[in-house]
Amino acid sequence: MSAPIRLLHVDDDADMAELTALYLQRENDAFEIETETDPTAALDRLDSDLDVIVCDYDMPEMTGLEFLEEVRRSYPDLPFVLFTGQGSEEIASEAISAGVTDYLQKGYGSDVYAVLANRVTNAVEQHRSKRALAESRKRLSMFIEHSPLGVIEWDEEFRVRRLNDAAEEILGYDGGELQGVSWRQFVPESAEQAVEEVVSDLLNVRGGYHSINETVRADGTRITCEWHNRVITDDDGEVVTIFSQFQDVTERRANRERLERLVDNIPGVIYRTGTAPEWPFELVRGACEELTGYTEDELLTDVAIARKLVHVDDRELVETEIANGVAENGTYDVVYRLSREDEDIRWVWERGQVVDDGDERIEEGLVIDVDSLKRSESALDRTNRVLTTLLENLPFGVLVEDDSRKVLVTNERFTELLDVDANPDELVGADCAQAAAELADRFAEPEAFVNGIAERLADREPVQNEEIVLNDGRILERDYVPYRLADGEANLWIYRDVSDEREQQLLLNGLFEESLDGIGVKGIVTDEDGEPIDYTYERVNERFEELTGLNAEDVVGRRATEAIPGIEETPFIDIFGEVGLGGEPRTFEQYSAPLDRYYKISAFSPRHGQCITIFSNITERKRYERRLERQNDRLENFTGVVSHDLRNPLNVARGRLELGRETSDNEHFEAVSRSLERMDDLIDDLLLLSRQGEVIGEPEWVSLSSVASASWDGVKTDGATLEIDADLELRADKGRLRQAIENLIRNSVEHGMNGRPRDDRNDERIHIRIGTLPDGFFIEDDGVGIPEAERDRVFEHGMTASTDGTGFGLSIVGRIVDAHGWTIDLLDGDDGGVRFEVTGVETRR
Incomplete structure (x- = not known):
């Protein structure tokens, strides 16, 4: 006999829930089924002995996925099957993303329940197997964590599944850094082939159980590790997992090798x-x-x-x-x-x-x-030759002088830049002071050239990128580096032609300022761990100011959190930090709450620690997209209502009809009749709802009292009374306004009593009153009212306090009010009933 399976079925439609339970118990007598139509009450019935939950998707109080979210807070692994009449790829995708165990669309006939029973059974069996496996892994984890050796468990692609503290210490990584990483992460290229053979043997259960190879630690240092590998297989010989135990034998091996090298090498x-x-x-x-x-x-x-x-x-x-x-x-x-x-x-x-x-x-x-000493002399000579060749082929001019200002060495590029009529060898030993005086007239400011050299020699402090201009318009940058030789002080002068570079910089500056997009150059600010915590604005263009509404002088040189209050609540600091520190460019769209604008942003990093953003304002496009989304949502909402609220009674009718044919029990045919009547009511309201879009006809001035009277005549009032105190005209679509008032009157008549006791007044009839407000009107009754907890949901589709109602009446009212741009509020009536106030209306008397 199969082990009992305790199942909780949650569905707001009691008939559907009862039908589902009947079929499931016919399919598998191991099911112990508990049914709940209220998701909130269902949460109170959860306990650790429950095996599985089967739940509808579209329920008034919360959707099936919202119910799943609440379940997962206490029972993250409990099997959860979404059994819904509202089927679509989007809902299926959303359900899978939310973590449902399985997803099945409702239908009619016994086949769908056979599938449901099978999936529930499979889900429970898999859950029980996973729980048993988890216990086994727990015991294995204790062995791994307490092993004095490093231990790594590998997955089927030989990536790290888990490792213990000893392994992290040997390899030099901190918690979790190696999770999911291939063995190649810590194996040097020189050892890859040998280790790859070991891995292949292990995966094919051919060997590879012991090996010694070089390993690379997190900081780049290399160590030698001795590995003992174990393959665990199941009863069929299939590999379940692979473990490696290893230790650092670097010192032991190094000592032996040092001794051998000392003797033999x-x-x-x-x-x-x-x-x-x-x-x-x-x-x-x-x-x-x-x-x-x-x-x-x-x-x-x-x-x-x-x-x-x-x-x-x-x-x-x-x-x-x-x-x-x-x-x-x-x-x-x-x-x-x-x-x-x-x-x-x-x-x-x-x-x-x-x-x-x-x-x-x-x-x-x-x-x-x-004899190697003599070879060293030869090596020194070769080194001098290499340095000489390097000096001769440098792209910048070099001159080295000693402390007596005699030329020690220079190169051909130096003579080319300064138009010196001599080769480098001829300049060795020349007087640098005299040469500077002779070369001064080649510069736009001769005296500044000579004085600059004297100042550098007097200060003897390194100077970089000092700009000097030649008479022919070329721009040079000069570096000065003082240093010491074995026999005294020396001075190194480096000259670079940056004319082309400056021309390109001018071009880039022009593009920067004339760009139609905003451009910002940001320096990333990090904490002591190197994580981004802010950024500073180093430079912005004029278009930046136009697109953000910020002044350049208020942001440049300041941190973003200082210049833009609230920026720390947005993702910009993290995104720009990732780009500036990681180097990967990104293009994305993001809303800036502090600036109340949407931007399309391209971010890249020209160097580590810096991020450049190029952006445009897409706020208007986003607003249009949101309007389009709202229209699509309304269409999807209507489709969902038709799918869910008609399919459930249809499925109940079909299911009851099938059972009635099998059993000849009249109770099933009566249930079929109720379902058909409910479908008839739903179709009437759905057709009306489908015509109540946000677009209304041309508004006109209409009399509130006339429309109210006509609305009263169009409703079955069951002896209720009406009082109209509405000497007022308002601009509205007359037909839509009448429909809204009819639905409000009908709500009072049908739900004012709602089977609840009235006060001790003798008059049992509902009294309805329509009156005016400064910017609108109200409709109130003296019925039992609407509980406080239900008021936020009265305008939702399908919300009703009556078992015979469709729940669309007040939803239609809300749609008509929204279409006019008005507001409707639900309050307590003066005589204890309900009061609807419609405001924001253009009126006249």
């Missing part, structure tokens, strides 16, 4: 010898053959080789230096020539010590090839 030879005259080798390691031309075995087995290694002309020197060093402090240090096996000669440096090893004294030492 030292640029020389380490040795141990006896103190016999022949210096026999007892141990030799290192680059023996590279340095000496002999193998380690040859050096250990041939005693004569040791003496032959020292150049014959240096043997006496070596013996003397070793003897003196040992005698002084037990160590020696000597440089000599070494004769290789191939008779090649190399300079080497040897350092060693004498060690007492029991009864024997031995020598331990190191021999290093110092």
Whole structure:
């Protein structure tokens, strides 16, 4: 027997709810169904033992999705099936986005209920399975979090699903930064191929369970990690998940490698010898053959080789230096020539010590090839050549002078810029003071050129981008950098031709000021964590002022939060911060509440920390779009009313008819009759509602008392009485006004009693009074009134206190009042009933 499934069905239509329960229990006797027509009351019936909720979408007090939102506050994972008669792609999309478990459109016949029963059962089974899986994962999570090793769980694409604190500490990331990140994030390019093979083996359950590879931490440093990988599969052999445990073995591996490199990769030879005259080798390691031309075995087995290694002309020197060093402090240090096996000669440096090893004294030492010093000289020469080439090909002029103002070096670009008739080599050693005086007449202000050099030399403070102008109109920028050489002070002068750059800047400035769009240059202000908290206006154009209504002098140089109160409540600071700090350009439309305008904005970042915005005012377009949206909403609302309020009684009628045919029970046919009568009433009001749009006929002056009398004649009053005190004319669409007053009178007649006890007056008839206001009129009765809690909803479609009403009468009144541009308010009547006041009306007496 299946486990019981406790189901709460919420539907404002009691007949539909009863029908649904009958069919569901026929489909699955495991269902324990609880039915509720009031969503608010349904919320009170929620508890942890409930397995699933089946809910209608369009209900008077709240929609199914609003009910879902309330349910999710306390029960975020409870299965929720939206079973609605109002079906559309938009509602389906909205339902899925809101998080419903399943979505099914109502219909008639047993098939739809079989589908509903199946989906409910599946939803409950999946929910129970997920709950069991969650418990299992909880136990697994405890193991992961308390493991002293780093632990990572991977998803099917080998991205990080989760990791423990130890893993984050090893990799140098903070909480959540690696969530969803591929393994490639922390594997260097050099190790990618090897790791990719491991990943492939793991995903195909072929191996890859142990590996050691280089890993990149968050700060860019590289470490070596040892990985132990485990693949978890289900009973069918399918991969469920993959875990990796790992640890940082960088130091351990580095120590071993350092020792190996010390022994095997030292640029020389380490040795141990006896103190016999022949210096026999007892141990030799290192680059023996590279340095000496002999193998380690040859050096250990041939005693004569040791003496032959020292150049014959240096043997006496070596013996003397070793003897003196040992005698002084037990160590020696000597440089000599070494004769290789191939008779090649190399300079080497040897350092060693004498060690007492029991009864024997031995020598331990190191021999290093110092021929590299000569190679260093060659490398230095190559470096000088590179620097010279670089200097010759720089796009700007360079001149370096010493503390005596003699030219140390210059380049060809310098001579070109200043039209010097000499090559750079010829200028070396020239007097810079004399050269400056000779070159002064090439500048628009000769004296300022010479004096500027003198001032820089006196201050000895770096100066950048100093502008000087030549006689031919070219513009140069000059940098001055004082520095020290090994033998004294020096001065570096750099000259750049910025004529083309300035011309382009003038062009950009012109475009900036003449643009038809507003332009603002903003500097992003960040907090201590580097997050954007504000921005300053660095520059704006004239069009900026026109489009925002702000003065440039009030914003430039100030923070946005200072210049525009309330800007911190808008998304602009975050958006411009993301662009200025992240570099990704954005184009978007946004309403500015402080300026009460809509803008289309393109934002980009020319450099880190700066954001430039180009924008236009689209307020009028947005207002037009909103008007169009309201028209579409009205059409959608009408369609929804037709779909929902007609489909429910139709479905009930069909369902009852089917059950009646099966059971021959007259109760079902009576329900069919009630549904058809309700549909007839709905169709009459819907047809009327469809004609009550916002567009009205040409207004004219009409008598309120005449229209009121005609309206009274058009309503079945059931013995009610009418008092008209309305000596007033008003401008209105006469036909629409009459319809509104008829509906208000009908509301009083039909709902004034509403089955509730009256006071102790003998007169049981409803009395209705119509009177005037300074800018409108009122209609009131002495009935039981409308409860305070229901007044905000009386003008909504389908709102009625009667089981026989359609709920469209007052909705039609509201539409007619809105179409005239009037306002209607619901108040208490003078005699305890209800009072409707219509104001904002153009009147005359």
